[in-house]
Amino acid sequence: MVFNNSHCIIFLLVTIIIYPAICYGQEANSLYTRATYYGSPDCYGTPSGACGFGEYGRKIYDGKVSGVSRLYRNGTGCGACYQVRCKVPGHCTDEGTKIVVTDHGEGDHTDFILSVRAYSDMATSGMANHLLAYGVVDVEYRRVPCTYYGYNLMIKVHEHSRYCNYLAIVPIYQSGAFDIEAVEVWQADCKEWRGMRKAYGAVWDMPNPPKGSLTFRVQVSLNGEAAKWVQLADVLPDEWKAGIAYDTYLMLD
8 A cells, every 4th residue: 555645644633633532531530639648657557547447447458548538428438449649750650559448537638648558659669758758749549449359348247336236337348449328237027128327437337136147238339320239148147246257258340
């Protein structure tokens, strides 16, 4: 095939038109804000985060966790994962860091208060201390699916639960990019679903839970789509125990 000058001009025009569209598409899901970090003795997260995850919220994702402000959404944002990339020239990797929301917090016009491990993970080799010295940096972020290799969704019985008068639960290892908007438990003797109260963060509770093994259903939504119910059959045994996490044998992805 022979190309003349007119072909070259057309090809160049198409390239100029399409290339910005491709760049825009790659960045279309990214948002911009600021991030800072909080100190801890071992650079991990805090077990007292507002999501109620306890020790799980300290070391999940190897301690790459974050408190958030607007993204907290009254606790619905707990357990969500984000890719966060700093924008300091010469200091930041293209990949940034991937974090899990475990806490609520507000800083100097920031949406993310990262653990030191997460904040340092945004830096290029040898630049972590330089990045830490900034204290607050501009970042871009986007929500990404959470991945927990080898783990299904689990229901942890919160330590404040009291068998068999008071039950509080926390969903953990919540894969995918789903939000849990409601939780109900099956009352077998009445043959009806009973709603659990959103206590705080990711914690759901109820007084006088049903007797016997417990089946739950969770209402989940994805990217603003219509919510759907997912049933978790016989998750808790007859004599459940506070502080124990029980496998649902289900992955929300």
